[in-house]
Amino acid sequence: MHVRFPDFRLGKVLATSFTATLTERHGDAVERIPTPHRLIDWLAVSGLAVDSCTTAQLDLARELRESIHTVATAAALQDALPAPAVHVINDRSAQGRAAALLTPEGERRWQLGSASCVEDALSVIAADAISIIAGERAGKLALCASPTCQAAFFDTSQSRTRKWCDMNTCGNRQKKARFNANHRKNPRPAK
Template sequence: MRAGFPDFRLGNVLATSFTGTLSERHGDAVERIPTPQRLMDWLAVNGLAVEGCTTAQLDLARELRESIHAAATAAAIHDALPTSAVQVINDRSAQGRAAAVLTPEGKRRWLLSSASCVEDALSVIAADAISIIAGERDGRLALCASPTCQAAFFDTSQSRTRRWCDMNTCGNRQKKARFNASRRKNPGSAD
């Protein structure tokens, strides 16, 4: 990744990975797409490469990200979906002209209507959000157990009891905090 920017948190679900471009929402928030170029980087890493992005398109992307986060959070806690978030997700989904194609290797790849069409990429993300929020995919929406994160994530584990949006960050941070607290409580214990 580009120097000077935080790494992306990548997951298996496009929509919830996209909401992870703003992390630690309840702590010291980390914006992972602060510039149009960083949005282009994230899209490329996720198979939606575009050749250009304007500040206005970055604003559309952030609006979609926050709408997906709001709707996924509501769905995870079995609350009513925010009307404004649903409208943004539907609008972004309807405005794109991306097409799914099958590669010779048997993988899905997205074709955007043009190399500079960020709106097409956003429509793919919005459509993914619709499929998970509507319950069309095997898994469940949950919220990260980290008090500073609380990101919505899509749990596809067999037991559907995953607690962390990302074990390598939030999960390890919480385990380390518990370990350090235990050591402070019992300073004489063996390592």
């Protein structure tokens, strides 16, 4: 039987692309890695291909994902970072092996310690989250302005004034909502 799963929302930042595998956390949440196989697919398109994934490893991945979301949200609000979630990120970062490799084209590629090891892939994601939360990279953590989303995202725009985690989904929906609201107030075109 062929089952169609929700598409991925891939951004330029690994850690927040990963947290975007669950969207609409404050509305009708959409789980985009509902099965171990979908995590394998997500890792493959994110440059972290693994051979296999168990349900227990999927649980680890989701635990890391929600911990990154929690800590990144606190960082965006300049709140104290919640210790249990920090602990999960650190554990995942410490319990995987991966090496950064430079390709002949001058791009970075990840080589996991073992081809089948989800833990190695998660350590790369955890390290990426640490680098943006620690403020090591040019950009600013912010929260999506969509009330049903509120995802923490990494704003790398020049002015650091991005409002939505994703222009094509949250940004567009907000614009449409505003247009419809104005339209209701003003059914006839203004003079």
